[in-house]
Amino acid sequence: MKDWLRKHPQVRTIRVAAADLNGQPRGKRIPTRFADKITADGTRFPFSVLNLDIWGEDIEDSPLVFDTGDADGVLRPTERGFMPMPWLEAPTALLPIWMFRENGKPYEGDPRHALARVVDRYKALGLTPVAAMELEFFLIDDSGKTLQVPPSPRSGKRRKAAEIMSIRALDAFDTFFTDLYDACEEMDIPADTAISESGLGQFEINLMHQEDALRAADDAWLFKLLVKGLARRHGFAASFMAKPYPEYSGNGLHTHFSVLDRDGRNIFSNGGPEGSLKLRQAIAGCLHAMPDSTLLFAPHSNSFDRLVPEAHAPNAVCWAYENRTAAIRVPSGNPAARRIEHRVAGGDVNPYLMLAAILGAGLLGIEQELTPPPPITGNAYAMDLPLIHDNWADAIEAFEKSSIMPQIFAPELIRNLVMTKRQELHYMAELSPVEQTEIYLDTV
Known part of the structure; x- marks a missing residue:
């Protein structure tokens, strides 16, 4: 040092x-x-x-x-x-x-130690979780009474509509993204692909997978600090707030994970597209814990504005192969890289607590040899499926009363988080939507 x-x-x-x-x-x-x-x-x-x-x-x-x-x-x-x-x-x-x-x-109340505690449980079994995250964020001009996309430094024009995977949208903020990638190099944050997303001024950057889950969470935490700070240096805001624009999709933070054995083999792979029994057990654990851990994927009042039907965010407890309407997606591709993509979390989460919840739930599924329901096919929004909690109060109560969360988190952390969220729930109710946005825009 x-x-x-x-x-x-x-x-x-x-x-x-x-x-x-x-x-x-x-x-x-x-x-x-x-x-x-x-x-x-x-x-x-x-x-x-x-x-x-x-x-x-x-x-x-x-x-x-x-x-x-x-x-x-x-x-x-x-x-x-x-x-x-x-x-x-x-x-x-x-x-x-x-x-x-x-x-x-x-x-025990430190969120990074909460993740370390889960990783140590994997290590005790000779296993290593491998994790990567995809982070979505908005670039926002918040200098006026209403939020809007910043004018392009190249053209001086504002992009008035979403442009999914548009090169033009990326090029409009080329100076910012060039500085961002240079800064990621300086900070040793493994930023990979950038794309424009379906929201107004929304982008996504993938962080490369890590065989050190603590480092993967560090990368996400540091990346959020960097993006928000660098955007202000460029004269606009960047926000990971779950839903800054009611009429557009919100910010997600999708987590990919697999597990290596002592010999470095991916235990989720069986050489075929369906994956191994251990993959399905981990999926079952994630689904089983999902209702009780919703608070860690949607920790704020605004978080639940994102988890609505047909808004590119899951709202049902289900899994599928190569299906982005499901909460748990198993991507296709090389069988050696078979993995779980957990799609519930918003961009406003604490990465340490979120990753601890996901990895902890997956490990419980493996240890307890749980069996998931059959994978869905088609549009999850159109099916009669058990739903993720759709409001903050219910999510807080489910987390507090859960019999699953104490198997992942220390009692002190559970108590502290519940007290924090109950206090925020009380005082947020006194604020208008505009005042809530002012709080969340720069913080989360």
Whole structure:
């Protein structure tokens, strides 16, 4: 870590940041001359900081605040180390951190530790989850009373309609995307293909698969910070908000995953298009847990505006081969790369909690040898199928009362998240849709 700073003497300040339960970066600004202390000893801030609401406020009646004297945790650097922050004008380094207790044990309320806990369960069985994510986002001019697509820096014109997989739409913001890919290289984020999507000013970028699930979630978290920050440097907003425009499709965050055995073989592959028994068991686990884990795929009030019929987002608990209307899709292609695509999550999720929920559910399906229902064919929206929760309150209650979630997440994290979401549910009800959009546009 020290070598990185020596190679970048122009960096004068550091940001140390951890992801809270909403995926918001919480941390400190530190002069570079104190970097040795941070890398050796870490830093400290209250446990309650990882359990703030979307406004950054304490959770009322949380046992983490006054009941325990708002005690500190110890935050240490993750394996990622230092990286640049290309969206800032001054040369600055970001050091991702995560929280531990005074005795060195992981803090159970830290979302990155929640994912690490699931990955450790795979490792204990000699298995390695491989994950990749596709992230959708909107480029938005939010300078006026209504949201609209920014004018193209090339033509000065605004694109008034969605253009699915349009080269022209990508070229209209070529300077932004060129800077974004350069920044991804600097931050070692494996950004692959970019396409224009079906929303107004909407784009999707794929992140390459990783045999380190923690790194895959890191990539998604850092990518969201980068896209939002860099867009502001270009004079407009970028948002992963689930549904900024009621009349257009929302932002999804689709997750692909497979599992390798000790010899590096994909246990989801049987050499044919149908995949293995283990693939179907993992699908069954994901479907079984889907209603109770909806809160992690749709964590905000606005999230549920996306999960509606015929809006390019699933609303039913089902699976299929090569079918994007299903919640779980098994893509075609090379049998050696057979995998699950989980399509429920919105772009507004915390990537660590989302991936922990998906991988945890898949592992439960394998361990318990669950059997999925038959795969569907055709349009899932037109079928009589069990539905994903369609409102925030029901999703919170299902997560709180679930018998499945305690098999994946620590009790403290479940308690903290439920308290957070109940507080947000209460105060969001007092706001107009415009005020809610103002909150979500830049945060999630």
